[in-house]
Amino acid sequence: ETGVTQTPRHLVMGMTNKKSLKCEQHLGHNAMYWYKQSAKKPLELMFVYSLEERVENNSVPSRFSPECPNSSHLFLHLHTLQPEDSALYLCASSQEVRGLGWDYEQYFGPGTRLTVT
Amino acid sequence: TQLLEQSPQFLSIQEGENLTVYCNSSSVFSSLQWYRQEPGEGPVLLVTVVTGGEVKKLKRLTFQFGDARKDSSLHITAAQPGDTGLYLCAGAVRRGGADGLTFGKGTHLIIQP
Numbered sequence: 001e002t003g004v005t006q007t008p009r010h011l012v013m014g015m016t017n018k019k020s021l022k023c024e025q026h027l028g029h030n031a032m033y034w035y036k037q038s039a040k041k042p043l044e045l046m047f048v049y050s051l052e053e054r055v056e057n058n059s060v061p062s063r064f065s066p067e068c069p070n071s072s073h074l075f076l077h078l079h080t081l082q083p084e085d086s087a088l089y090l091c092a093s094s095q096e097v098r099g100l101g102w103d104y105e106q107y108f109g110p111g112t113r114l115t116v117t
Numbered sequence: 118t119q120l121l122e123q124s125p126q127f128l129s130i131q132e133g134e135n136l137t138v139y140c141n142s143s144s145v146f147s148s149l150q151w152y153r154q155e156p157g158e159g160p161v162l163l164v165t166v167v168t169g170g171e172v173k174k175l176k177r178l179t180f181q182f183g184d185a186r187k188d189s190s191l192h193i194t195a196a197q198p199g200d201t202g203l204y205l206c207a208g209a210v211r212r213g214g215a216d217g218l219t220f221g222k223g224t225h226l227i228i229q230p
Contacts, residue, residue: 043205108161
């Protein structure tokens with residue numbers, strides 16, 4: 001496997017279900033991100049993990065719960081979602097170089113298309 | 118909150134024509150990136166521009182960063198059907214730690230054979 005992989009690619013879940021999205025990066029990067037992409041809206045940053053520590057949470061509802069067990073893996077745990085949460089969920093990774101102030105080019109996975117019924 | 122406005126939102130042209138898409142903001146960014154996204158896939162990085170006034174070329178694609186680092190343009194010469202996709206610009210603000218990017222809504226580009 002190369003690059004950033006995401007599973008599953010498609011997910012249909014009811015509002016009372018619990019599911020998890022998985023992301024794995026094979027690039028040796030030290031930062032990982034979750035984004036939400038909805039129709040007619042810009043990509044929205046949800047969570048950032050740098051060196052396995054969450055550094056940003058952009059006011060995401062608690063029904064979304066991220067987990068980063070190591071620098072290569074990232075999960076997004078979902079429970080009691082709403083229909084408006086239906087979207088493409090994208091994972092990305094980058095190489096952060098502390099102190100150099102470089103702006104981190106991000107490498108995206110193919111996304112999980114989530115439909116909440 | 119930094120906002121990036123992309124224009125046009127939709128563009129459909131014939132193969133062989135030239136086109137320019139724009140990315141504008143009232144905020145200053147330390148760098149700006151352009152991505153292309155195809156249906157069912159994640160965005161793929163095309164280029165990063167860092168210096169005000171910088172111009173970068175990638176085959177038939179020319180990217181320019183505004184002098185004030187608030188805007189950028191992408192010009193495609195002799196467009197081909199393979200250029201079809203969603204073009205996204207994304208700005209980065211230099212902060213202490215790893216940062217997510219601020220994205221525009223994108224330009225949906227269709228090149229008709």
